[in-house]
Amino acid sequence: MSDPLIALVLLGGLILLLSAGLWVAIALGTVAFIALSLFSNAPAGLVMATTLWGHSHSWALTALPLFILMGEILLRSRLSQDMFDGLAPWLSRAPGRLLHVNVFGCAIFAAVSGSSAATAATIGRMSVPELTKRGYPESLILGTLAGSATLGLLIPPSIILIVYGVATEQSIARLFIAGVGPGVMLIALFAGYVAVRAWMNPSLIPNEARHFNLRERLNASRNLIPVALLILGVIGSIYAGLASPTDAAALGVVLATILAWASGAFSWKLLFEALMSATRTSCMIAFILLGAAYLSVAMGFTGLPRNLASWIGAMDLSVTALLLALTLFFIVLGCFLDGISVVVLTTSIIMPMIQAVGIDPLWFGIYLVVVVEMSQITPPVGFNLFVIQGMTGINIMRVAKAAFPFFLLLLLGVALISIFPGIVTYLPSLMGN
Structure with missing residues (x-):
């Protein structure tokens, strides 16, 4: 089975589980377990145990x-x-x-x-x-x-x-x-x-x-x-x-x-x-983060992000076509992973492609963050959508529909910094090297 087809199968499975009303964290964990079991040689249970333990006491997340x-x-x-x-x-x-x-x-x-x-x-x-x-x-x-x-x-x-x-x-x-x-x-x-x-x-x-x-x-x-x-x-x-x-x-x-x-x-x-409500909200977010962490690790073991990035690189695209392809790629990848995981799993493969066509790595970093921002309000794994759903109890698809115009505005933002790169590079240029 090809990597794009595997990605579609996993995405379809995740959508199906969420549509069935399964908790988000459990749905993410289930897809991760299936990905590890079917598309890698890693022991799914052991990876789950080590991932959940390793991500359950992160000081950075205390904020x-x-x-x-x-x-x-x-x-x-x-x-x-x-x-x-x-x-x-x-x-x-x-x-x-x-x-x-x-x-x-x-x-x-x-x-x-x-x-x-x-x-x-x-x-x-x-x-x-x-x-x-x-x-x-x-x-x-x-x-x-x-x-x-x-x-x-x-x-x-x-x-x-x-x-x-x-x-x-x-x-x-x-x-x-x-x-x-x-x-x-x-x-x-x-x-x-x-x-x-x-x-x-x-x-x-x-x-x-x-x-x-x-x-x-x-x-x-x-x-x-x-x-x-x-x-x-x-x-x-x-x-x-x-x-x-x-x-x-x-x-x-x-x-x-x-x-x-x-x-x-x-x-x-x-x-x-206030303490009890903050505890409930924090536990909800932490549970989702653990499921997302397990899925991120599973994606790393399957090699899907690296293979898909290499697949794009092999097409020998122009700068404009490459940015269009990468935009679509990161939006789809954001359906599976949190933003930090997208950066960590793909930069080592994508940066040589970027530098080969003459794209400024500084500009590309901001471009990447704006595209990853779009994934925060894109179902099924738009994290901001889950946070707002947890606070309000409103159906996540209603939240996603309300956020859709802002997805388009972020897409417009990507287009503007691509057409006018000075929006990104002007202030850093004042700092010198």
């Missing part, structure tokens, strides 16, 4: 439940309400109004966590209940959250850019700087889409109860001070070199708790509820 807990605390305090009260006067006349909170909130938090899942979970815990209560359409609430949360992979500090830099011996500092321009571009595309939808169909966006003059807006902005202090505390500790993202996440929990108590609307009961 994820901490950021989720921070979001749960903010949700149960008056801080999330204060954030919307502070932003509402400024956005009351903007096309799309408070939907922009999802876009800009995710952009800011992405610069804190470096994780799209943590961004979706934390911003979603604050924004989804509030926007729903105010009457915004479900499709735009979920779509802006799922799409904008993908910025966690691109905006520095990005974990996946660090992985790419190590794997390809590129400067991580230059990669971080290179991610700024495309990050701003995507924020503009997402906000522009919301504005266009609002202009085309004003009835989608509920009217705010009142309009505000400048003095009232400035007075309302005082509500943003606690949230601003929290963001500055977390982001500032990272960029000042005082804390790692995990340490900053712990600091965020402490600051969120202090600010919640100071607001006068928090209690021990609410703290316990």
Whole structure:
């Protein structure tokens, strides 16, 4: 059986298991077990045991439940309400109004966590209940959250850019700087889409109860001070070199708790509820991560990612055709694997192809991350979709449908950085070599 056919069989099996209602983690593990048993000589049971054990105590992932807990605390305090009260006067006349909170909130938090899942979970815990209560359409609430949360992979500090830099011996500092321009571009595309939808169909966006003059807006902005202090505390500790993202996440929990108590609307009961809800969400995500890790290892043993990449390389394509083929390849591969696994399993084969046709490895790193972002909102294994489903209980296909316009915007982003590579390379060029 050829490698493309094997990939289709495994993808079809995964879709079938998910359609049958099997838990995502179990479905991923089942496909991994089948792949190892049928298409490799590795002992499937032993690989499962070692993979689950090896990935169950990763210190780097400690930041994820901490950021989720921070979001749960903010949700149960008056801080999330204060954030919307502070932003509402400024956005009351903007096309799309408070939907922009999802876009800009995710952009800011992405610069804190470096994780799209943590961004979706934390911003979603604050924004989804509030926007729903105010009457915004479900499709735009979920779509802006799922799409904008993908910025966690691109905006520095990005974990996946660090992985790419190590794997390809590129400067991580230059990669971080290179991610700024495309990050701003995507924020503009997402906000522009919301504005266009609002202009085309004003009835989608509920009217705010009142309009505000400048003095009232400035007075309302005082509500943003606690949230601003929290963001500055977390982001500032990272960029000042005082804390790692995990340490900053712990600091965020402490600051969120202090600010919640100071607001006068928090209690021990609410703290316990926040802890229990964060535990449930974190366990759900961790269980999926373990299943994804097992599938990633299984793919490595079968050799499918490397063989498919080599198959593309053997076609002797032009630069444009190669990028089109790689875009399709990475989107399909993202149906099986998380973004870091895609980078780790394919770069060693793809980089010689890239360099042979004269593509800048720095530019290609950003291109790769933007394409991998698309896989975060692509079923059946779009991780942001699972996070939002776990938070809201909404069917994953409804979430995927809401996120589809943002998939197209990310595809447009890939086209723009391909046509205008300076979007990626201009800022790094100012740094010199």
